[in-house]
Structure formats: structure tokens, C-alpha cells
Amino acid sequence: MGEKEGRRGILGWIFPITNLERLLYTLHRITGIGLxxxxxxxxxxxxxxxxxxxxxxxxAEFLENPLFHFGLLLVVLAALFHGANGIRLILQELGLIAPKPTQPVYPYRKYHRDRKIWMTTILMLILGAGVAVFALRDFLILLGVM
Amino acid sequence: MADGRLRLTIYFTGALIAILLLIHLSLFSFWFVEGGYYTNMEWENVSARMGNILWDTFYIILLSAVLLHSYSGIKGIAYEYITSSGGRRLIDVLLTLIWLIAFVYGVLPIISG
Known part of the structure; x- marks a missing residue:
């Protein structure tokens, strides 16, 4: 097989779209570049x-307008996602939330790695969403809504 | 995917940033500071922080961590698409140059007091 055969290039960031980890990976990259x-x-x-x-x-006066404040809100949301997902990746890398892959030994048991990743992802989403709600009041004040 | 030392750098600086950024952002929050964002954007308050050695140290560490983290991340992505050694050397030089300028530009307002 040639060196570049089978490579999807930048499309590999998106496909397969149904894969949760791939989706998180892509969002992590996009938010990282944006940040x-x-x-x-x-x-x-x-x-x-x-x-x-x-x-x-x-x-300071130039930055004092709803457009920049809304941009700042997007930046904070991107940072929250990037941070929460980053913590998940570190925990995963350290083997704290998913065991490192080992050679399958008969009789094979169902591997629960996916379930653990899902649970941690949901936990991280809740954590991120909690901080986002906490931060929302600040932005409502900045946008003049509160 | 970044490998070895690059990935460790990303993880270590990422964990550090997560802590430092919470402190940085809480300064601008209306929950913790009277007047929140507006109070902390005032010239007197910014100058007071920049004139304090502890805040200077805090911001230099935060700036270094964020720049090192982003440098490693962008380099990791670039390495996936640029596989030749010459191309990678060029990327190294370009990124190092841009990030060094950003560091100097970021550090000057901190140490200028």
C-alpha cells in the first residue's frame, strides 16, 4: 500500500460523523485553532x-459593543468545551477512565471502554454546561440584557 | 495525532491552563468582582495588577503555558499533513518565530509595570 493510500486528509476530521470520539476530536481541533x-x-x-x-x-471603548461581547461569549464556550474535553483526554490517557487496550483472552468478555467513554463524556458535558450557565449571567450583563 | 514529547507537553500545559484560566476569568466575572469585566478593564486596576510581582509571575506563567500549548497543538496538526523533513523543518522555524514574537509582545505589557 502506498504511503498516502487510504488517507482521507482533512475529511478524516469529520468522517465517520456518527463516531462520538471522532466528533469530539474534530470539535477539539476546531476550537483549538479558533482559540x-x-x-x-x-x-x-x-x-x-x-x-x-x-x-x-x-x-476598551472600541471593544465595548454587543458584537465583541458576543464573540467573547463564543470564545468562553469554545474554551469550556476544549478544557472539558481536554481533561477527558488526559484522564483517558492516564488510564483512569478507560483501561488501556490489552490482548483479548478467551473467553472474550464485552469490552466496556465505549460505555466508560460515554459516561465520562456526559460527565464532562455536564461540568462544561454547568460552568457555561454560571458564565451566562456575566454575558447577559455585558450584552445589556440584565 | 501528536506523539510522545509533544503530546505530554500538550497535556501538562493543558492541565496548568485549566487552573490558571479559571483564576484569570474569575477576575472578570460579576459573580466575584463588583463591576466584573468593567472594573477589571479600568486602567488603574490593570496597572495595579501589572505593577504587582505576583500577578506578573502569574501572567507570565499563563502566557507561556498557553503559547506552548497552542504551539504544540498547531505543530501536531501541521505534522500530519507535512511529512517531508524539509517541510517540517520549515514549519518548526516558522511556528517558533511567530510564537516567539507573540511571547515577546505578550510579555512586554506585563513587565512594563
Whole structure:
């Protein structure tokens, strides 16, 4: 088989779409790339402080609009997902939520790895959603709704 | 998928970021600080934090962890698609350069007091 045969390239991020781990993997990458872009913008924005009070105040006023606040909400949601899924990956890597694969020995037993991954994923989703609800009030205040 | 040392770097910095980011974000939360986001964007408050050695240390560690984490993640993705040694060397040089500039640009407002 050739080196590149069987490779899906970037499509491999999406297919098979029904695979939960693949979906989480893709979302993890997309949020990671998005957060990296935001990081550079945030560094640039923060660096405005070096130019003194006037520049900093002008920057703060420029950022003071619903569009940027909504963007910030998306960034926080992306960070929450990325963080919760990242913790799941670390726990999985350490073998704390799913045993490391071993050679099957007869009589074969049903492997519960998938169920454990599901349970941990649901736990992480609840954790992430809990923090998101907690953060929502802040954004409702920023958006002028509360 | 990033391998070996790269993956360990991602995991270690990721765990560190999860803790530090909660502290960073809570400063801007209306739950914990009167005036939340608005209070912490005020020039006096930002300057007070940047003039404090503990906050400076905190932000330098956070900045380093976040940059190292993103550097490793992007490098891992790039390595999946660029397999030639020459291409990978170019990616290494480019990413290192961009991330070093970002680090310097990020550290200057922290240490400028």
C-alpha cells in the first residue's frame, strides 16, 4: 500500500460523523485553532496598554459593543468545551477512565471502554454546561440584557 | 495525532491552563468582582495588577503555558499533513518565530509595570 493510500486528509476530521470520539476530536481541533487565533488577538489587544492611558481607554471603548461581547461569549464556550474535553483526554490517557487496550483472552468478555467513554463524556458535558450557565449571567450583563 | 514529547507537553500545559484560566476569568466575572469585566478593564486596576510581582509571575506563567500549548497543538496538526523533513523543518522555524514574537509582545505589557 502506498504511503498516502487510504488517507482521507482533512475529511478524516469529520468522517465517520456518527463516531462520538471522532466528533469530539474534530470539535477539539476546531476550537483549538479558533482559540489560538483569539490568543493572538488578545495579546495584541493587551499590548495596547504599553502605549498609555489614552490608547488603552480607546481600545476598551472600541471593544465595548454587543458584537465583541458576543464573540467573547463564543470564545468562553469554545474554551469550556476544549478544557472539558481536554481533561477527558488526559484522564483517558492516564488510564483512569478507560483501561488501556490489552490482548483479548478467551473467553472474550464485552469490552466496556465505549460505555466508560460515554459516561465520562456526559460527565464532562455536564461540568462544561454547568460552568457555561454560571458564565451566562456575566454575558447577559455585558450584552445589556440584565 | 501528536506523539510522545509533544503530546505530554500538550497535556501538562493543558492541565496548568485549566487552573490558571479559571483564576484569570474569575477576575472578570460579576459573580466575584463588583463591576466584573468593567472594573477589571479600568486602567488603574490593570496597572495595579501589572505593577504587582505576583500577578506578573502569574501572567507570565499563563502566557507561556498557553503559547506552548497552542504551539504544540498547531505543530501536531501541521505534522500530519507535512511529512517531508524539509517541510517540517520549515514549519518548526516558522511556528517558533511567530510564537516567539507573540511571547515577546505578550510579555512586554506585563513587565512594563
Amino acid at each position: 489560538t487565533l483569539y490568543l493572538f488577538i488578545h495579546i495584541y489587544e493587551t499590548s495596547m496598554r504599553m502605549y498609555g492611558y489614552e490608547t488603552w481607554t480607546a481600545t
